[in-house]
Amino acid sequence: MKIESAEKTHSQVYADAASIRQAVFVKEQGISAQLEFDGLDDQATHYVGYVDGQPVVTARIRYEDQVVHIQRVAVLKSFRHHGYAMALLQQVIAKMTPGTQLELNAQATAIGLYDQLGFKQTGEPFEEVGIKHVKMVKQL
Numbered sequence: 001m002k003i004e005s006a007e008k009t010h011s012q013v014y015a016d017a018a019s020i021r022q023a024v025f026v027k028e029q030g031i032s033a034q035l036e037f038d039g040l041d042d043q044a045t046h047y048v049g050y051v052d053g054q055p056v057v058t059a060r061i062r063y064e065d066q067v068v069h070i071q072r073v074a075v076l077k078s079f080r081h082h083g084y085a086m087a088l089l090q091q092v093i094a095k096m097t098p099g100t101q102l103e104l105n106a107q108a109t110a111i112g113l114y115d116q117l118g119f120k121q122t123g124e125p126f127e128e129v130g131i132k133h134v135k136m137v138k139q140l
Helices: 012-028 084-094 109-117
Strands: 002-006 045-050 054-064 067-075 100-108 120-128 133-139
Touching: 002 012, 002 084, 002 109, 012 045, 012 067, 045 084, 054 084, 067 084, 084 109, 100 109, 109 133
Parallel strands: 067 100
Antiparallel strands: 002 045, 045 054, 054 067, 100 133, 120 133
């Protein structure tokens, strides 16, 4: 898998990330496009993993104060359970500075993935966009 990144919303990488998010979050999970595309994409770095030239996995990284927020992690349905999200996140995390605090709101179905990456659940489960989530953190 080849991983590309972009900080601009006027790039092919961003277009590919948005396409994956549209397919997974909006079409498959029924999340409103207005909530999914929340106006913060221009403040983020977008990562896309390509398999044989096809975009299959994405994640959005936002920096806020001293915290790195991992968001919008999605894998196209026909490419799930092949380790693509794990591989993408491992590469993204490996480039970060030791001492960095990572935070994410994990959908309940993805908690196992983040556990494997060393994230720990904090607080109680909550509902976001109609889907059960938990806050998870990792200190590098």
